[in-house]
Amino acid sequence: MSSRTPDRTPAEPVTPPGDDRGLRADARRNRERVLRTAQRLFAAHGLGVPLDEIARRAGVGPGTVHRHFPTKEALYLAVAIDRIRRLVAEGEALAGTGDPAALFTLLSRMTASGAENAAVKSALAAAEFDLRDAAPDAAADLTHQVARLLDRARRAGVVRHDVTADEVMAIVAGAFAAIRHAGEDAGQERSAHIAGIILDGLRPR
Structure with missing residues (x-):
């Protein structure tokens, strides 16, 4: 008989990537821990981090990770969708500040997020995943937040x-491409500088 201690975490339902609706509170917390840990490890060590190592760092059993994310691609997709939803929440918070230049704050955060998750997005592209198809509601919500802040910035004359809004989203995508072109050694400061140069094109002439 094996002396290996089994993963005693109660069975948790498998959910679509990026969707934690219908999960028990403890399962939702476990999923959140796994996502946060995966984001940190992917950013620090690349996409080769094993799922079992992510489980160990998140403080959950390997079975818990595999139930929520049966494949590495499922985890990549969930990480990307989760980041979009967090940007949506940031957009909502910025909309409540009344700052007419909040659009630039959100766009700067979007470009920083895109730079941090470039490897994840490249892996999804290689696997023929399109985030707009995989998470249309999240993508639409982010565009909506950008449009809201853009309208306010226009009225204030700061853009x-x-x-x-569609052109702004295209400009952000262009900033991602420019940061990737600068190479992996660009660093956060240079990436932010590149993004700032591109976003300055949105300001009034």
Whole structure:
């Protein structure tokens, strides 16, 4: 008989990547810990971190990770979707501040997030995952938050009047590409500088 201690975590239902609705409170907490830990480890050590190591660092059993994320691709997708939803929440919070330049704050955070998760997004692209198809509601919610802040910035005269929300999203995607082109050694400071140069094009002439 094996002396290995089994994973005693009660069985948790498998949920679609990025969706924790319907989970028990303890299962939701476990899932959140796994996502936060995976984000940190991927950013620090790349995508080769084993699922079992993520489980150990998150303080849960390997079975818990595999139930929520049966494959590495499922975890990559959940990490990316979770980050979009966190940006949506940041957009909602910024909308409540009344700051007319809050659009630039959100866009800066979006570019920083994109730079941090570039490897995750590249892995999803290689696996032929499109976030807009995999999480259309989250993507639409983020665009909506950008549009809200863009409208306020326009009224205050801190952004060009001839730019649309879709164009802003395209500009952010362009900033991601520029940061990736700068290479992995660009660092946060240089990445922020590159993003700032690009986002300055949104300001009134």
